Amino acid sequence: MQHVDTLIAARWIIPIEPHGSVLDDHAVAVHQGRIVAVLPEKQARERFMPQQLVERRSHVLLPGLVNTHAHAAMSLLRGAAESAHFDHWLQRQVWPLEQRWLDADYVRDGTELAIADMLTSGTTCFADMHLFPEATAQMVAATRMRACIGLPVLDGRTVWADSADEYLDRGLRLHDEYRDDPLVTTMLAPYAPAAVGDATLARVRRAADELELPVTMHLNESRGEVEVGGERALARLERLGLLSPLLLAVHMVHVDEEDMERAAAGGISIAHCPQSNLKLGNGVCPVTALRAHGIALTLGTDGAASNNDLSLLDEMRTAALLASGVRHAPVVAPDDGEPDEVPAMTAHDWLQIATLNGARALGMGDAIGSLLPDKWADLCCIDLARAHTQPVYDVASQIVYAVSREQVSDVWVAGRALVWQGQLTHIDLDDVLRRARRWQQRISGK
Amino acid sequence: MQHVDTLIAARWIIPIEPHGSVLDDHAVAVHQGRIVAVLPEKQARERFMPQQLVERRSHVLLPGLVNTHAHAAMSLLRGAAESAHFDHWLQRQVWPLEQRWLDADYVRDGTELAIADMLTSGTTCFADMHLFPEATAQMVAATRMRACIGLPVLDGRTVWADSADEYLDRGLRLHDEYRDDPLVTTMLAPYAPAAVGDATLARVRRAADELELPVTMHLNESRGEVEVGGERALARLERLGLLSPLLLAVHMVHVDEEDMERAAAGGISIAHCPQSNLKLGNGVCPVTALRAHGIALTLGTDGAASNNDLSLLDEMRTAALLASGVRHAPVVAPDDGEPDEVPAMTAHDWLQIATLNGARALGMGDAIGSLLPDKWADLCCIDLARAHTQPVYDVASQIVYAVSREQVSDVWVAGRALVWQGQLTHIDLDDVLRRARRWQQRISGK
Numbered sequence: 061m062q063h064v065d066t067l068i069a070a071r072w073i074i075p076i077e078p079h080g081s082v083l084d085d086h087a088v089a090v091h092q093g094r095i096v097a098v099l100p101e102k103q104a105r106e107r108f109m110p111q112q113l114v115e116r117r118s119h120v121l122l123p124g125l126v127n128t129h130a131h132a133a134m135s136l137l138r139g140a141a142e143s144a145h146f147d148h149w150l151q152r153q154v155w156p157l158e159q160r161w162l163d164a165d166y167v168r169d170g171t172e173l174a175i176a177d178m179l180t181s182g183t184t185c186f187a188d189m190h191l192f193p194e195a196t197a198q199m200v201a202a203t204r205m206r207a208c209i210g211l212p213v214l215d216g217r218t219v220w221a222d223s224a225d226e227y228l229d230r231g232l233r234l235h236d237e238y239r240d241d242p243l244v245t246t247m248l249a250p251y252a253p254a255a256v257g258d259a260t261l262a263r264v265r266r267a268a269d270e271l272e273l274p275v276t277m278h279l280n281e282s283r284g285e286v287e288v289g290g291e292r293a294l295a296r297l298e299r300l301g302l303l304s305p306l307l308l309a310v311h312m313v314h315v316d317e318e319d320m321e322r323a324a325a326g327g328i329s330i331a332h333c334p335q336s337n338l339k340l341g342n343g344v345c346p347v348t349a350l351r352a353h354g355i356a357l358t359l360g361t362d363g364a365a366s367n368n369d370l371s372l373l374d375e376m377r378t379a380a381l382l383a384s385g386v387r388h389a390p391v392v393a394p395d396d397g398e399p400d401e402v403p404a405m406t407a408h409d410w411l412q413i414a415t416l417n418g419a420r421a422l423g424m425g426d427a428i429g430s431l432l433p434d435k436w437a438d439l440c441c442i443d444l445a446r447a448h449t450q451p452v453y454d455v456a457s458q459i460v461y462a463v464s465r466e467q468v469s470d471v472w473v474a475g476r477a478l479v480w481q482g483q484l485t486h487i488d489l490d491d492v493l494r495r496a497r498r499w500q501q502r503i504s505g506k
Numbered sequence: 507m508q509h510v511d512t513l514i515a516a517r518w519i520i521p522i523e524p525h526g527s528v529l530d531d532h533a534v535a536v537h538q539g540r541i542v543a544v545l546p547e548k549q550a551r552e553r554f555m556p557q558q559l560v561e562r563r564s565h566v567l568l569p570g571l572v573n574t575h576a577h578a579a580m581s582l583l584r585g586a587a588e589s590a591h592f593d594h595w596l597q598r599q600v601w602p603l604e605q606r607w608l609d610a611d612y613v614r615d616g617t618e619l620a621i622a623d624m625l626t627s628g629t630t631c632f633a634d635m636h637l638f639p640e641a642t643a644q645m646v647a648a649t650r651m652r653a654c655i656g657l658p659v660l661d662g663r664t665v666w667a668d669s670a671d672e673y674l675d676r677g678l679r680l681h682d683e684y685r686d687d688p689l690v691t692t693m694l695a696p697y698a699p700a701a702v703g704d705a706t707l708a709r710v711r712r713a714a715d716e717l718e719l720p721v722t723m724h725l726n727e728s729r730g731e732v733e734v735g736g737e738r739a740l741a742r743l744e745r746l747g748l749l750s751p752l753l754l755a756v757h758m759v760h761v762d763e764e765d766m767e768r769a770a771a772g773g774i775s776i777a778h779c780p781q782s783n784l785k786l787g788n789g790v791c792p793v794t795a796l797r798a799h800g801i802a803l804t805l806g807t808d809g810a811a812s813n814n815d816l817s818l819l820d821e822m823r824t825a826a827l828l829a830s831g832v833r834h835a836p837v838v839a840p841d842d843g844e845p846d847e848v849p850a851m852t853a854h855d856w857l858q859i860a861t862l863n864g865a866r867a868l869g870m871g872d873a874i875g876s877l878l879p880d881k882w883a884d885l886c887c888i889d890l891a892r893a894h895t896q897p898v899y900d901v902a903s904q905i906v907y908a909v910s911r912e913q914v915s916d917v918w919v920a921g922r923a924l925v926w927q928g929q930l931t932h933i934d935l936d937d938v939l940r941r942a943r944r945w946q947q948r949i950s951g952k
Contacts, residue, residue, distance in 0.1 A: 139898065139900040139903045337831060339831070343831060367907065381785055384590045385788070445939065449815070450942045453583075461585075462585075464820075465910050
């Protein structure tokens with residue numbers, strides 16, 4: 061008998077690899093934060109002597125969700141900026157509030173609120189983009205969650221830095237500080253094409269290549285961002301050598317055929333944020349066409365100021381429904397037998413996009429995102445024993461189309477239970493909510 | 507001091523009428539199932555002596571949601587039919603299963619499962635369309651929920667009736683049986699234009715006019731249903747006198763300008779079912795254009811076999827996001843000040859659509875749908891004290907864009923608490939789930 065820390069037995073396990081697999085009555089053995097094996101429960105009990113046995117008899121266990129685009133601290137502005145016009149929302153509502161209130165305390169408090177939101181909805185890793193990234197990183201480390209912290213780069217002055225030099229210096233110092241941290245990684249985050257000149261983007265590319273760091277950037281979110289100075293944004297990034305597998309482009313709502321060919325040739329990934337894109341009136345990212353070009357998709361919630369929550373489960377449902385609905389597939393007469401076009405994307409495709417694809421885009425494809433031995437035990441357990449998720453004919457479809465966030469019963473990051481039977485274990489939620497309300501009172505002046 | 511059965515004090519109340527109103531620290535007084543008054547809590551405590559005082563300090567109280575299109579019994583097929591092609595889904599997956607398994611027991615068990623799903627997500631009234639409507643009505647009466655039961659009409663044989671005569675006879679007998687029931691009402695439900703001939707539709711119209719019964723019908727859900735025998739479906743219904751305020755047309759995804767003008771002239775309502783329309787690849791109902799024509803919208807979940815749950819909260823979120831996202835409003839430069847086009851629809855609009863508009867379309871506009879004195883106390887209470895719904899700048903926006911179904915803490919129908927602190931009071935959920943699983947085992951043969 062082999063000693064392990066934890067054995068988690070579940071009614072169903074979806075390991076993501078191999079694709080489409082659903083395992084009945086299996087267990088995951090976890091030791092020192094990592095997955096040791098995924099096997100039938102009966103065999104697991106013969107082979108392993110766990111310190112802790114966790115039995116989840118009406119549950120499905122899968123990798124924790126990976127949210128590849130968030131502005132965690134913006135959770136303090138949830139509902140404070142409700143314009144449905146992107147430019148107006150950003151420039152007249154959000155920026156003035158941030159210019160007035162943004163500091164390290166704001167970022168810490170907003171990030172902790174966001175982490176509570178994400179963990180309780182099954183997300184174990186998020187990619188963040190915000191000023192004061194050192195405050196975000198501190199909060200991630202304190203709560204034991206996993207994150208890839210965006211190092212902001214701008215050609216302009218903010219409350220955090222004065223020049224491209226200072227952004228890069230401070231960002232790369234933060235990168236060094238967390239170099240050996242098992243939970244916190246970093247990526248370069250030039251804000252958007254219009255905010256960063258060619259010279260700075262060239263420095264971003266060199267830093268990314270030298271340090272093998274992912275790069276993330278808002279791209280073609282609104283119509284107004286498709287061109288910068290008469291040059292298409294994608295063409296410019298190609299010219300500057302940034303269209304590579306290191307790039308995670310966020311949004312990509314407004315793209316033409318040439319943009320898609322450039323993106324595919326570069327091997328970039330695209331973070332699809334459907335709820336934010338819809339809410340701000342920006343439209344719908346053409347995911348089916350992007351996939352047809354062989355481009356890898358991931359999912360992101362964007363910030364809570366345009367969503368208004370950070371549940372990737374909810375985001376996955378919206379994405380799946382949209383992709384089916386805007387496909388306009390031909391329908392067939394009943395005597396024609398099988399449909400002549402198979403559904404473009406299945407529930408299992410969406411589960412992979414929300415887990416493994418996200419991990420890969422953040423440079424963690426070997427570490428998380430599926431339930432393979434030696435990967436970190438980042439896990440999400442969902443209880444299907446509810447009126448709206450019974451009976452169960454199709455587990456994957458149930459998760460994508462019916463499960464609600466409160467059915468997430470337990471969440472582990474690197475083998476540590478951060479949500480246990482619905483309760484946060486490393487966050488004092490009452491205190492987090494108290495601080496959030498205090499910020500709201502200050503910001504709204506009442 | 508006036509004696510009342512119940513006084514419910516909440517942090518916020520959204521009465522729906524007047525439109526856009528949010529009341530702080532108010533209370534609803536309820537007596538003999540009806541609303542007596544909505545007033546500041548302080549005044550309420552001076553004026554009323556309640557038998558029961560309910561305090562909900564972090565909650566918002568609003569009218570129960572009205573789901574205007576469901577096939578409740580189909581909850582037994584949740585996830586059993588996952589084709590993303592409407593015709594294939596309906597004709598090759600759903601109908602064969604129903605032809606094999608449908609009987610009164612199936613309808614009772616499926617309906618009870620659906621009622622548990624709907625009540626726990628804040629719905630207090632639903633409109634149903636299914637064979638064996640007497641079984642649906644029985645289950646509604648037994649669980650004390652409110653429903654408007656569709657009386658199926660077809661020109662074809664099913665397991666429930668053989669001819670239009672028999673459908674109408676059985677349906678109208680059911681109507682008589684529930685004539686004085688405070689919770690169960692009925693409406694005529696010819697299935698869809700292709701399934702009902704002119705003569706039968708003329709009889710439906712006469713019955714509706716004589717009995718002042720609403721009529722509901724699937725209309726223009728898929729491209730294939732826009733024309734029947736060379737005549738546009740809307741033109742045919744106009745010719746037959748069916749385009750009137752009594753008609754609740756379901757779906758209306760594929761409509762042209764002429765269809766919209768006909769619908770507006772007739773004064774019909776439209777039940778928008780966005781999740782089902784997207785999932786089955788049918789597209790998006792043009793809600794903004796319909797509203798511009800002055801047509802009243804309501805919301806429906808459709809059946810769980812194409813949704814896959816019956817949460818109207820979730821449906822409202824999808825509808826609101828879609829309406830913003832497909833609007834493609836022009837955005838303005840920051841120095842232009844206010845946007846030159848206001849958002850087409852607000853969170854308060856969606857709350858009204860999900861409550862009062864639904865009530866009106868079902869002929870219950872004077873009885874439910876808003877918190878006016880003398881209306882039935884059909885109420886839904888939502889707890890906002892969660893990480894993903896704090897802080898609260900905008901209560902309506904929070905409900906539409908962030909609240910999840912488990913935040914529904916309490917639900918009253920005609921003053922009776924059917925959900926109390928998250929638990930169903932009149933339904934044995936374990937037994938309901940056991941029966942659902944037994945049906946699944948029989949249907950899937952394992």
